Amino acid sequence: MARVSKISKPKRPARARSRRPELSPRKEPSQERARQTVDAILEAAGDVLVREGFDRASTNRIADAAGVSIGSLYQYFPNKDAVVRALVERHEARMLEVMRTHLGDLAGKDVREVTRALIEGLLDAHRVKPKLQKVLLEHGGHEASSVDAAVEALVRAAVESRRIELAVNDVDVAAFLLVTAVRTACHRAVVERPDLLERPAFVDELCDLVLRYIAADAPAAPRSTTKRG
Amino acid sequence: MARVSKISKPKRPARARSRRPELSPRKEPSQERARQTVDAILEAAGDVLVREGFDRASTNRIADAAGVSIGSLYQYFPNKDAVVRALVERHEARMLEVMRTHLGDLAGKDVREVTRALIEGLLDAHRVKPKLQKVLLEHGGHEASSVDAAVEALVRAAVESRRIELAVNDVDVAAFLLVTAVRTACHRAVVERPDLLERPAFVDELCDLVLRYIAADAPAAPRSTTKRG
DNA sequence: TCGAGACGCGAGCCATCGCTCGCATTCTGA
DNA sequence: TCAGAATGCGAGCGATGGCTCGCGTCTCGA
Numbered sequence A, B: 001m002a003r004v005s006k007i008s009k010p011k012r013p014a015r016a017r018s019r020r021p022e023l024s025p026r027k028e029p030s031q032e033r034a035r036q037t038v039d040a041i042l043e044a045a046g047d048v049l050v051r052e053g054f055d056r057a058s059t060n061r062i063a064d065a066a067g068v069s070i071g072s073l074y075q076y077f078p079n080k081d082a083v084v085r086a087l088v089e090r091h092e093a094r095m096l097e098v099m100r101t102h103l104g105d106l107a108g109k110d111v112r113e114v115t116r117a118l119i120e121g122l123l124d125a126h127r128v129k130p131k132l133q134k135v136l137l138e139h140g141g142h143e144a145s146s147v148d149a150a151v152e153a154l155v156r157a158a159v160e161s162r163r164i165e166l167a168v169n170d171v172d173v174a175a176f177l178l179v180t181a182v183r184t185a186c187h188r189a190v191v192e193r194p195d196l197l198e199r200p201a202f203v204d205e206l207c208d209l210v211l212r213y214i215a216a217d218a219p220a221a222p223r224s225t226t227k228r229g
Numbered sequence C: 001t002c003g004a005g006a007c008g009c010g011a012g013c014c015a016t017c018g019c020t021c022g023c024a025t026t027c028t029g030a
Numbered sequence D: 001t002c003a004g005a006a007t008g009c010g011a012g013c014g015a016t017g018g019c020t021c022g023c024g025t026c027t028c029g030a
Helices: A032-052 A059-065 A070-076 A080-103 A111-125 A130-138 A146-161 A171-192 A194-198 A200-214 B032-052 B059-065 B070-076 B080-103 B111-126 B130-138 B146-161 B171-192 B194-198 B200-214
Strands: none
Touching: A032 A059, A032 A070, A032 A080, A032 A130, A059 A070, A059 A080, A080 A111, A080 A130, A080 A146, A111 A146, A111 A171, A111 A200, A130 A171, A146 A171, A171 A194, A171 A200, A171 B171, A171 B200, A200 B171, A200 B200, B032 B059, B032 B070, B032 B080, B032 B130, B059 B070, B059 B080, B080 B111, B080 B130, B080 B146, B111 B146, B111 B171, B111 B200, B130 B171, B146 B171, B171 B194, B171 B200
């Protein structure tokens, strides 16, 4: 057989890849046609991941769903991992965009207002392709996402800068707990309990949870519906 | 270099193999020898999962690590999934055992005590083979575990039975938030921040988060280390 | 003692997976 | 107009995975 020795390095998942800068990004699409191809691939990747699940989402199936040949896929992505990574980045960019438009300027605002804005922003962001997000979270969500990082930084800064007026002892742990609690609550609500999203009480309670913790003596946040004094 | 012709493989669609309509639970080990085999398989499965990661944990590798033939593995487990499932069950049984011995009798106890006992029990339970748990969580944590169910029931009952004396408005939402927050904090701590598990402040803050929420006006819980008045 | 069933073995079937490579088609600029 | 670059194609390679099956070994009750 003519085609001998081929550099077969494929099956080397390489547990942890610390190489962040450019994993051989293959070709960059320069024509409009190519840009559409790349887009179709990413779109299809999302669909396949949701429809078939992570394990059954092979590159062949993705290319197929995109109406594109497998060869074309590998012209723009060096390997399967790169496809998923690109998809994650795109999804997170969209979420961050939602949050950004939701938050506006937080400087100088009251703790309660900031808290509520953050929570509502997060909730809104989680409404972007929730099913896709679920799959992505379950299969790689262990690595901190850019959204997490952004939110955690925001919360940390907020908690730290107001430390004296707040009732928090361990800023580190507090930030961890808050981000974990709120982020997961949003996520679980979106994917498992969509009914909660319709209840104004949900946001209220979430705000209470946070505010009572970081400002134990502070009055409750403004509520959506008046209920309690 | 044309590598044409070639007896192209029929590439049979191979719709289905000899389908096994029922999920045959396979053999039950009856002799001591067999019980040891099953045990070795599960033990090895855990090791391989931790050492090689979920994707590289093939049945062949597991059988190999167990010092057992692949045929023997399939004598007791109908498929790979069953092995993982059995491993999960075994692990959860151990976690529940830890929690049970940790909790003792909660009846009539103070909210603070109950909260702290629950949280410490949960944390202790998460210390059982944390690396294995990390892998299991990342690849199937989406399904409710028996531990989750047990805890959720406990919390719901606790919140509901003390409703009047607590500051909670919406029991439903409150239970959801509490379980989500605490459970995920434990999970994430195990997966991403094992250092937190050793810090007493972690338990303290977690207790504060819960207690300030459900008993907003109540004094802080007893702390591990005295810090604040 | 002995035979039947429980147990253990491992080569190997077949499916699928990630990915390559030679070639066809389309676009672009001089 | 037309050459060369960019893009698209898809059969098929080598690797690996789940799992079967035929047969040898061990155990135990009668």
